[in-house]
Amino acid sequence: xxxxxxxxxxxxxxxxxxxxxxxxxxxxxxxxxxxxxxxxxxxxxxxxxxxxxxxxxxxxxxxxxxxxxxxxxxxxxxxxxxxxxxxxxxxxxxxxxxxxxxxxxxxxxxxxxxxxxxxxxxxxxxxxxxxxxxxxxxxxxxxxxxxxxxxxxxxxxxxxxxxxxxxxxxxxxxxxxxxxxxxxxxxxxxxxxxxxxxxxxxxxxxxxxxxxxxxxxxxxxxxxxxxxxxxxxxxxxxxxxxxxxxxxxxxxxxxxxxxxxxxxxxxxxxxxxxxxxxxxxxxxxxxxxxxxxxxxxxxxxxxxxxxxxxxxxxxxxxxxxxxxxxxxxxxxxxxxxxxxxxxxxxxxxxxxxxxxxxxxxxxxxxxxxxxxxxxxxxxxx
Numbered sequence: 001x002x003x004x005x006x007x008x009x010x011x012x013x014x015x016x017x018x019x020x021x022x023x024x025x026x027x028x029x030x031x032x033x034x035x036x037x038x039x040x041x042x043x044x045x046x047x048x049x050x051x052x053x054x055x056x057x058x059x060x061x062x063x064x065x066x067x068x069x070x071x072x073x074x075x076x077x078x079x080x081x082x083x084x085x086x087x088x089x090x091x092x093x094x095x096x097x098x099x100x101x102x103x104x105x106x107x108x109x110x111x112x113x114x115x116x117x118x119x120x121x122x123x124x125x126x127x128x129x130x131x132x133x134x135x136x137x138x139x140x141x142x143x144x145x146x147x148x149x150x151x152x153x154x155x156x157x158x159x160x161x162x163x164x165x166x167x168x169x170x171x172x173x174x175x176x177x178x179x180x181x182x183x184x185x186x187x188x189x190x191x192x193x194x195x196x197x198x199x200x201x202x203x204x205x206x207x208x209x210x211x212x213x214x215x216x217x218x219x220x221x222x223x224x225x226x227x228x229x230x231x232x233x234x235x236x237x238x239x240x241x242x243x244x245x246x247x248x249x250x251x252x253x254x255x256x257x258x259x260x261x262x263x264x265x266x267x268x269x270x271x272x273x274x275x276x277x278x279x280x281x282x283x284x285x286x287x288x289x290x291x292x293x294x295x296x297x298x299x300x301x302x303x304x305x306x307x308x309x310x311x312x313x314x315x316x317x318x319x320x321x322x323x324x325x326x327x328x329x330x331x332x333x334x335x336x337x338x339x340x341x342x343x344x345x346x347x348x349x350x351x352x353x354x355x356x357x358x359x360x361x362x363x364x365x366x367x368x369x370x371x372x373x374x375x376x377x378x379x380x381x
Contacts (some may be wrong), residue, residue: 004035009033040065109129122141123141125143151168155191155244164181164184165180183239233251237256249287267278274292287306320336325354
């Protein structure tokens with residue numbers, strides 16, 4: 001199990017707002033924890049383990065651990081030989097526990113590394129940290145206590161707020177606006193041109209959308225539509241590695257406050273992502289998708305362009321979203337349909353083989369009865 005810096009139960013309980021609970025005959029406030037269990041079933045007698053899933057509550061005595069973290073409501077139901085820490089919400093305790101035991105990551109030291117190239121017209125806070133080989137273009141601004149890791153490119157007229165962390169090899173292009181407390185993981189590209197092209201004559205795609213399949217089989221030159229908008233990333237956003245957020249064609253592409261985006265996500269031009277959304281890996285948004293607040297999007301879900309998604313909608317992984325979605329709903333499938341409709345459809349499909357077999361039997365019976373009637377009447381039908 002993962003080893004950590006040794007801490008006493010009392011120190012851990014204090015850090016996670018918990019209460020140490022031990023039987024009178026086993027009280028040992030100096031008990032030291034130096035190993036965390038990945039999960040209850042993989043714990044050993046040397047570990048501290050968090051137990052928040054109800055399936056483990058009936059068999060706590062079977063969990064091998066030096067100590068456990070349990071919900072407070074279990075206090076009167078505990079009959080264990082090991083001390084426990086009682087907490088109000090074990091799931092959020094995981095965050096506090098890992099923060100308590102985490103080792104500091106490498107960040108560039110305060111100040112500007114001598115290898116950086118920074119335009120004299122830019123404004124860099126004296127409390128910020130700029131790592132090696134960073135480029136910062138004209139009229140850009142870096143806020144207080146922001147850390148820019150090595151090999152980051154920042155274009156012109158970029159604004160980055162306070163307490164941000166920009167990991168290595170990020171590319172932040174011209175006119176991008178980034179709020180406070182934002183984290184961009186390695187490989188993020190913010191502000192690239194949108195994927196927008198137009199042909200001189202009506203394209204085959206335009207014809208197909210109208211139901212006209214008399215396609216032009218010759219060459220169709222695609223003319224690039226410039227992106228003169230920008231990207232706005234509001235406060236408290238985290239963007240995963242190798243995610244791309246394209247500039248708006250005219251207005252901005254916006255990522256709302258508190259939204260968390262996973263790795264390898266594509267946000268196309270002029271999308272508006274709401275506040276506190278959770279967007280899992282390999283999701284793709286086509287242009288001008290408007291996402292409400294607190295929307296949850298499972299991995300590899302795709303959104304067609306120019307659609308509106310209501311707040312508090314949830315999309316199961318690999319959904320294909322082709323139209324507007326109401327708020328407070330759960331969708332699944334390709335194309336995405338309401339979750340209950342999908343389950344009903346799946347149940348119906350699974351019943352089809354049995355219904356087919358029953359139908360075959362009924363047809364055989366009917367054929368036999370018809371044959372009997374024909375023989376009695378000596379009439380062929």
